[in-house]
Amino acid sequence: xxxxxxxxxxxxxxxxxxxxxxxxxxxxxxxxxxxxxxxxxxxxxxxxxxxxxxxxxxxxxxxxxxxxxxxxxxxxxxxxxxxxxxxxxx
Ligand SMILES: [Zn+2]
Numbered sequence: 308x309x310x311x312x313x314x315x316x317x318x319x320x321x322x323x324x325x326x327x328x329x330x331x332x333x334x335x336x337x338x339x340x341x342x343x344x345x346x347x348x349x350x351x352x353x354x355x356x357x358x359x360x361x362x363x364x365x366x367x368x369x370x371x372x373x374x375x376x377x378x379x380x381x382x383x384x385x386x387x388x389x390x391x392x393x394x395x396x397x
Pocket of ligand 1: 344
């Protein structure tokens, strides 16, 4: 790694990530990692409860998102999504 590259810890990403996650998640466009269909998160198939959920692709049924919420943390697993696009509010 070059000496002229400034390396910071993850706190440096707080501003950008803060704005990224301050949005209505149901409007995010999710691209399925299996069949590559794209559509709003709101159109995925929801299984489970608000604290322990699985969202599946409406086209192929592949799991695109898993979320587990406990008293101490929220675990978000996006392995099944090839991509998530978030539009900026205008
Ligand atoms: Zn799919």
